[in-house]
Amino acid sequence: MQYLYGSAEAAVVTRQNWDALVDHVGAKVRQRPADSVILADGATLQAPRYVPCGGKPFAAVFDVDETVLLNYGFESWQAAGGAYSPERWSEWERTGAADVAPTPGAKAALDALRGMGVTVIFNTNRHAGNAAATAQAIEGAGLGPAEHGTTLFLQGDDDTGGHKDARRARIASRYCVLALGGDQLGDISDLFNAIDDVRDRRAAIGSPAIVGNWGEGWFLFPNPVYGPSIKGGMDDVFPADKRWAPGGATAEAANG
Amino acid sequence: MQYLYGSAEAAVVTRQNWDALVDHVGAKVRQRPADSVILADGATLQAPRYVPCGGKPFAAVFDVDETVLLNYGFESWQAAGGAYSPERWSEWERTGAADVAPTPGAKAALDALRGMGVTVIFNTNRHAGNAAATAQAIEGAGLGPAEHGTTLFLQGDDDTGGHKDARRARIASRYCVLALGGDQLGDISDLFNAIDDVRDRRAAIGSPAIVGNWGEGWFLFPNPVYGPSIKGGMDDVFPADKRWAPGGATAEAANG
Secondary structure, three states, X not given: OHHHHHOXXXXXXXXXXXXXXXXXHHHHHHOOOOEEEEXXXXXXXXXXXXXXXXXXOEEEEEOOEOOOEEOHHHHHHHHOOOOOOHHHHHXXXXXXXXXXXXXOOHHHHHHXXXXXOXXXXXXXXXXXXXXXXXXXXXXHOOOOOOOEOOOEEEEXXXXXXXXXXXXXXXXXXXXXXXXXXXXXXXXXXXXXXXXXXXXXXXXXXXXXXXXXXXXXXXXXXXXXXXXXXXXXXXXXXXXXHHOOOOOHHHHHHHOO | OHHHHHOHHHHHHHHHHHHHHHXXXXXXXXXXXXXXXXXXXXXXXXXXXXXXXXXXXXXXXXXXXXXXXXXXXXXXXXHOOOOOOHHHHHHHHHHOHHHOEXXXXXXXXXXXXXXXXXXXXXXXXXXXXXXXXXXXXXXXXXXXXXXXXXXXXXXXXXXXXXXXXXXXXXXXXXXXXXXEEEOOHHHOOHHHHOOOOHHHHHHHOOXXXXXXXXXXXXXXXXXXXXXXXXXXXXXXXXXXXXXXXXXXXXXXXXXX
């Protein structure tokens, strides 16, 4: 939390990502690509295919929490000892609109995208029942418009729960999507979250067929606080052949 | 640690940054800039000036730990309960060369830079007395060459301790530096680390005169594990006007 919500370093990493994203989208607006950056139905990470752009209008699709908004209010409550529960989070969705802030650089970036004629669309796992409050949070932070069903898609819009692929498919049927941004791999494709093993998941992002998409249409923002990235025991996180301990002489001295 | 060393998400954020950095340097190699990205003596964050490039050969300058190398060995020992001390870290510098790995995308990026004719230079606060072992760690990970005094600069090379500006000035006297990369603001300029207050430090990176450098010559990689970014109490990290608590009355009280 100190890193993500307080540090200059995290703010820089986030700004850099917005800068690269705006540059990338600008280049694509000048030269219309054949395909959206949204994987087509039946695609795999080894053999990806993308939804064609045709002559559809341009869009960029973003997750909300810790992508365009920092949830200062909820996280400060957690930092002070509050325990996460789905009910508490839902209350936060309904009542926290005044206690969020844009991620560093988000407002300038979304303004720049809209200035290029790119529609900004939010695809979040906040719940459809709280749509009005979520739109208010986004718009109150200066990041709107966010209109449910056109530029705001929510969990509960369909029967696939927290999976975002069906919502992405709906968006890609209407738009040529030039960029996807999020803080978790599920913001890019449900295919990643189907991988359970921590090491396999880390390896999957380097799959030769899709590795070139990072920073080139697919963008992730830093979030070391929560989500499926915060997972794994010693053997998952640290390779077995990269372990180390101080040498015997020093250890013996320490033992007296 | 789960995030930085284990997650796919952190690996993506790191890869994106390398991708943007190589793109940026490539553009500058094609069109030589007037100035290095290294601040000149006497510059401020409000009125920056940069060391002129003249006809000097191109270089890119990187921190080592958690910038080009992940210290899996030392961090796994810490994760298992080992306590950091300067002596333990020095032992790690001397004996850990086999237990590091490149950050995701680092090897391809450094190879690409060298392929463009850009000299890769490491400027780290590892100690000069351990120069040979540090060169071995960098080269063993496939990221070399790293030669003390020409492409490897270390703490102890001069009498300014952990400050890197004097080493940067030496490098900029010999090279037209197209990119600076690190995990902490001290890898960019000592001016940032002269700012003690957490909120002031976060604000400083948005100074209008330098904010355009992020992702455009100045690049930071994610490190939520250690360093001056991991700092601050509640009032430093969470803005006073963005507090929240469940229940309407409590929320109002929390908001003052």
